[in-house]
Amino acid sequence: MTSAGPSGSDDVIIEVRDLKKVFGTQTVLDGLTMDIHRGETLVVMGGSGCGKSTFLRMLIGSFPPTEGTISMLGHRIDQLDEAGMNEVRSNFGILFQSGALFQSMTLAENVALPLEEHTDLDRNIIDIQVKIKLELVGLREHADKLPAQISGGMKKRAGLARALALDPKILFYDEPSAGLDPVTSAEIDQLIIDLTKKLGVTSVVVTHEMDSAFTIADRMVMLDKGRVLKIDTRDAFDAIRTVADDATEGMSVDDLLIRQFLRGDPIGPITQRRAETNYADDLLNTADPQITRSPAVQATRRSG
Numbered sequence: 001m002t003s004a005g006p007s008g009s010d011d012v013i014i015e016v017r018d019l020k021k022v023f024g025t026q027t028v029l030d031g032l033t034m035d036i037h038r039g040e041t042l043v044v045m046g047g048s049g050c051g052k053s054t055f056l057r058m059l060i061g062s063f064p065p066t067e068g069t070i071s072m073l074g075h076r077i078d079q080l081d082e083a084g085m086n087e088v089r090s091n092f093g094i095l096f097q098s099g100a101l102f103q104s105m106t107l108a109e110n111v112a113l114p115l116e117e118h119t120d121l122d123r124n125i126i127d128i129q130v131k132i133k134l135e136l137v138g139l140r141e142h143a144d145k146l147p148a149q150i151s152g153g154m155k156k157r158a159g160l161a162r163a164l165a166l167d168p169k170i171l172f173y174d175e176p177s178a179g180l181d182p183v184t185s186a187e188i189d190q191l192i193i194d195l196t197k198k199l200g201v202t203s204v205v206v207t208h209e210m211d212s213a214f215t216i217a218d219r220m221v222m223l224d225k226g227r228v229l230k231i232d233t234r235d236a237f238d239a240i241r242t243v244a245d246d247a248t249e250g251m252s253v254d255d256l257l258i259r260q261f262l263r264g265d266p267i268g269p270i271t272q273r274r275a276e277t278n279y280a281d282d283l284l285n286t287a288d289p290q291i292t293r294s295p296a297v298q299a300t301r302r303s304g
Contacts, residue, residue, distance in 0.1 A: 013038045013170065013202050014059065019068035021054055021226075028054045030226040032068070041196055041203040043213045046223035047261065047270065052206050055223070056174060059204065060094060061085045073169065090118055092170035093163030097178055100159060101147040107134065107158045108143035114165040133161040136198075137191060153184035157191065164195070171195070173205040177212045189215045210262055214238065222258050229254045237262065 014036035021029040029051045036042050044052045057063045058070065065078050075088050101110050111130045115121055121129070134140040137157040147155055156176060163171060176192065177185040189212050196203050207213055213220060214234060221231040230237070240255055241262040248256060253269055260268030 011037050013073060014204075015069075015071040016059075017069045017071075019055075019058065019070065020066045021051075021058060021063060022066040028226050029058070032223075032226075032228055034221060034228060034231050036202060036204060037219075038202055039196070039200050040218040041192065041205060041216050043217040043220045044204065044206045044223065045208055045210075045213055045220060045261070047208070050223040051226040052223050053174070056172060056204070056206050060092070060172060061089065090166055091168055092172060093166065093168040095156065095160050095163050095171065095173045095176055097175040101155060101162070103147050106144050106146055107139060107150070107161070110147075110158060111162045111165055114162065118166060129165070133164050134158075136164065136195065137161045151184075153180050153187065156180070156188055160191065160195075164199075167199075168201060170202045170204065173203065173207070175207055175209075176205065177207060177209045182211075185209070185212060186215075188212075192216050210264070222261070224254075224257060229258055 012035045016032055016034050016036075019029055019032040020027065032055065044055060046052050054063065058065060059072070061077055061080075068078075070077050072088060073091055075084070077085060077088055080088065101107075102113070105113070108127075108130050111133050112126050115126045115129055119126075130143070131140055134143055137160050139154060139157055139161060142150060142154065142158075147158070150158070160171075160176075173192070176188050180188065192203060192205070193216055195201065203216075205213075205216060214237075217234045217237075219231065219233055220237045222229040222237075237258070240259050243251065243259060248259070251259070257269040259265075260270050
């Protein structure tokens, strides 16, 4: 695994150390360590259930760590109370997977909401800011439309305009290309690249869309079962992705797993690991006699 980088560097905007998250008896994140640098686009990827969405929620303060630390913009957010966390939140924006627009509000009203809630700006200044943000995402002419009147891609762009409302230093994206056609997805990718260059923001993008990931990333991090398999440049991941089938001998298990994920191959360590689960034992509950399972809902109907 590539080094997370020098701790305390002025270039580091988010520092994660030995991060662990446990829900009940399930460990979702297991010792994540990484640095996220100012002005870069870091793509977080991995299969379903690898912990990437939990990691994102911990970065935005929705979940507290079970163990480990998260520092953002010089603040230990794992130690902040709600008031302190809200102050940090004013420095980042979030593009949710669905856009998460308020359906009864126009696009302009959606974008204006953070400014109305978190600033004392005059109404005229807010209106100007809204137009600027909608222009950045190409939606100024659609300001008076409701979310139900626009396409899925336009909803994503409107959500991004709202995320930009407070001029954040960091943008978090949750599956920005999910559910979009290839052309619209490419437009969103280009928008992310353009905004990063124009505004100098740091972008953290959670995605499993590989075409998008390799288009927008400066660096990439691959998660698997709650641990970091690799964090490195886009070129380093591309070198693994392009290894020919007859040249894989000698590659580590982690690199082979990464290669299979990046290529979407049907055969490899990921599918082999799934196949090793003994279905018969699981079905008959004999894999571990110490584990007892009870139904989530107890039957109330009496027999007979």
